[in-house]
Amino acid sequence: MNGFKFCVLGSGSSGNASVLRSGNNWVMIDCGFSIKQTKERLKRAGLVLADIQDILLTHVDRDHFNPVWCRTIQTHGMKAHMHRLHVPRAMSLGLHAENIVAFDGVFQLHGSTVEPIHVAHDELGTFSFVFDSGEERFGFATDLGHVPEHLLRSFSNLDIVAFESNYDPFMQETSGRPQFLKERIVGGGGHLSNAQSLCAIQTIASQSSLSHIILLHLSRQCNAPRHIYDLYEEHAAALKPFVTISHQDHPTPMLCAGESANMVQEVLF
Ligand SMILES: [Zn+2]
Structure with a gap:
């Protein structure tokens, strides 16, 4: 069986999409970019749209589910997997029932067992995932208001983790953003600061054997990568060589469990 391969096509408030190889199939996690942008980024990852038959949605906010995908999903006969809580909103955005596969608990996808984990984010919440192939485990979590205990219990024995690291508190405080927006982001139902993210990742790393830590959103x-590197340097220097920071405008390298982290570092530093 082929091991997991993972690439973030792009991540941030202007759009999110990643690809994960599970068995012999590619699954796209979120589809927040235009079709044209996604095709261009897939090409840079060595893939084409026809390689993707399944899209797994964390939630259906615009930066994770761009409604332009409704038509493409229908014409290509793709499947959009989402929690049943998100189905009414996805349909109101134009997604057809025949293209929706709703989950309400653990499910199987191309040889992996997928465990969805409900976490707080705006009204309906969002879903984090653990993919378990039987040989490798991959965890993906973004748009979390805070890190609940039940997520940390599930994010154990991982080989790869992709985790949100949204903001630097000082930059947030001095950003000039309206107060309501700051409160939404930092109030436990929005996004994770770099320090909150690192704290969770330290716990996950202590109960895992991680090859890669990919930071999202x-x-x-x-935020700025230098703040994250400084934070890791000061508090978690041993984890720093495993870190890949995703970008809004371009894909990360293709990452595999067990691959030498140093190879990726040459690209990154
Ligand atoms: Zn988002």
């Missing part, structure tokens, strides 16, 4: 206005 950096705020363009209120």
Whole structure:
């Protein structure tokens, strides 16, 4: 069986999409970019749209589910997997029932067992996932208001983790953003700060054997990779060589469990 391969096509408040190889199939996690942008980024990852038959949605906010996909999903006969809580909103955005596969608990997808984990984010919440192939485990979590205990219990024995690291608190505070928006982001139902993210990742790393830590959904206005590198340098230097920071505008390298982290570092540093 082929191991997991993972690439973030792009991540941030202007759009999110990643691809994960599970068995012999590619699954796209979220589809927040235009079709044209997605095709271009897939090409850079060595893939074409026809390689993707399944889209797994964390939630259906615009930056994770761009409604332009409704037509493409229908014409290509793709399947959009989402929690049943998100189905009415996805349909109101134009997605057809025949293209929706709703889950309400653990499900199987191309040889992996997928465990969805409900976490707080705006009204309906969002879903994090653990993919378990029987040989490798991959965890994906973005748009969390906070990190609940039940997520940390599930994010154990992972080989790869992709985790939100949204904002630097000082940049957030001094951003000039309206107060209501700041409160929404930092209030436990919005996004994770770099320190909250690192704290969770330290716990996950202590109960895993991680090859890669991929950081997601950096705020363009209120974050910068140098803040994250400084934070890791100061508090978690041993984890720093495993970190890949995703970007809004371009894909990460293709990452595999067990691959030498140093190879990726040459690209990154
Ligand atoms: Zn988002």
